[in-house]
Amino acid sequence: MPRPISARIHLDAVRQNLQLVKRLAPSSRVWSVIKANAYGHGIERIYPALAEADGIALLDLDEAVRVRELGWEKPILLLEGIFEPADVETADRHRLTVTVHCDEQLALLKTSRPRERIDIQLKMNSGMNRLGFRPGEFEAAWERASGIEAVGSIGLMSHFANADDGAIDWQTDEFDVATRNLPGTRSLSNSAAVLWHPRAHRDWVRPGTILYGASPTGRARDIEGFALRAAMTLESRIIGVQTLAPNETIGYGRTFTADRAMRIGVVACGYADGYPRHAPTGTPVMIDGVRTRIVGRVSMDMLTVDLTPCPAAGIGSSVELWGEHVRVDEVAEPSGTIGYELVCALARRVPVSIDAGVTNEPEAHSA
Numbered sequence: 001m002p003r004p005i006s007a008r009i010h011l012d013a014v015r016q017n018l019q020l021v022k023r024l025a026p027s028s029r030v031w032s033v034i035k036a037n038a039y040g041h042g043i044e045r046i047y048p049a050l051a052e053a054d055g056i057a058l059l060d061l062d063e064a065v066r067v068r069e070l071g072w073e074k075p076i077l078l079l080e081g082i083f084e085p086a087d088v089e090t091a092d093r094h095r096l097t098v099t100v101h102c103d104e105q106l107a108l109l110k111t112s113r114p115r116e117r118i119d120i121q122l123k124m125n126s127g128m129n130r131l132g133f134r135p136g137e138f139e140a141a142w143e144r145a146s147g148i149e150a151v152g153s154i155g156l157m158s159h160f161a162n163a164d165d166g167a168i169d170w171q172t173d174e175f176d177v178a179t180r181n182l183p184g185t186r187s188l189s190n191s192a193a194v195l196w197h198p199r200a201h202r203d204w205v206r207p208g209t210i211l212y213g214a215s216p217t218g219r220a221r222d223i224e225g226f227a228l229r230a231a232m233t234l235e236s237r238i239i240g241v242q243t244l245a246p247n248e249t250i251g252y253g254r255t256f257t258a259d260r261a262m263r264i265g266v267v268a269c270g271y272a273d274g275y276p277r278h279a280p281t282g283t284p285v286m287i288d289g290v291r292t293r294i295v296g297r298v299s300m301d302m303l304t305v306d307l308t309p310c311p312a313a314g315i316g317s318s319v320e321l322w323g324e325h326v327r328v329d330e331v332a333e334p335s336g337t338i339g340y341e342l343v344c345a346l347a348r349r350v351p352v353s354i355d356a357g358v359t360n361e362p363e364a365h366s367a
């Protein structure tokens with residue numbers, strides 16, 4: 001028998017999160033962002049839940065080809081565009097939309113002879129200072145792009161630096177001024193802007209993390225008002241129980257000292273499974289449906305939990321590390337990171353299953 005740890009991917013949660021995006025941005029089309037192997041959830045696993053999306057956005061050409069091979073007919077956007085001449089051929093063969101953020105990428109398109117024109121998203125650096133043409137040079141970049149034989153339609157896009165803190169106007173204004181004379185669709189909004197900044201929704205939104213039910217700010221409380229459901233549950237079992245006397249310590253570094261007699265559960269989950277080693281004493285966890293806390297240091301294959309609130313728990317008790325009841329952000333925040341990082345870093349050794357959920361699709365032949 002394998003170790004009892006496993007992850008479950010909830011397709012209904014992704015479907016519902018996508019529906020929420022569409023309700024929040026009813027006039028926009030949706031690029032579902034599934035980079036990094038669908039934020040660690042697995043592209044092939046998540047794929048059936050994306051049917052209602054208008055497009056799929058990711059970074060890796062191999063991932064884009066995988067999505068086409070799954071049968072996706074709608075647009076696929078490469079968020080970082082192409083890297084070398086052979087990529088133009090791949091984009092052509094699989095009808096990929098490519099982001100163009102620099103002149104080197106325009107040069108690659110200029111020297112290429114694709115069978116069909118390649119649709120691009122011309123990217124503006126409106127203040128993030130990562131990728132894109134500066135506002136002052138954007139119109140000229142658009143002119144150069146539109147003069148290239150291989151270029152099809154030109155969409156206009158940019159990315160926010162701190163939509164999660166509420167500040168988007170400075171970038172949106174830059175974008176609007178610099179694109180006022182240009183035709184084409186607009187795309188600005190990541191998850192945070194989908195939730196909090198309708199002004200930026202425009203023609204296409206680009207949600208990632210909220211499709212998986214994690215908070216764009218890294219704080220679970222910020223998404224409490226939205227019906228976002230966790231797409232991943234990481235669960236395990238208790239494999240050992242210790243009863244500590246007052247003043248005894250637990251685990252490496254002896255970072256936790258019992259102040260009274262207490263029962264401790266040992267859970268088959270450690271940092272080699274993707275649980276953060278920086279999770280401090282007090283990080284929430286659920287045992288047999290009861291919320292409690294981890295105590296002491298997380299080790300490679302195990303962590304320890306306080307069984308005081310769940311006296312009936314023992315070996316074999318079920319443990320939710322994160323998921324429906326304990327949001328991944330509640331584990332991430334005290335660990336100094338964000339839910340994005342934890343789900344992306346789920347370890348390969350954790351077996352993953354798919355919870356297809358209850359589908360409400362109407363019967364095809366109901367008379």
Ligand SMILES: *Cc1c(COP(=O)(O)O)cnc(C)c1O
Nearest residue numbers: 033079159190191206207208209
């Ligand atoms: C990752 C990414 C997104 C999605 O960001 P979330 O915060 O996960 O919604 C959108 N646009 C671009 C360009 C990205 O790289």
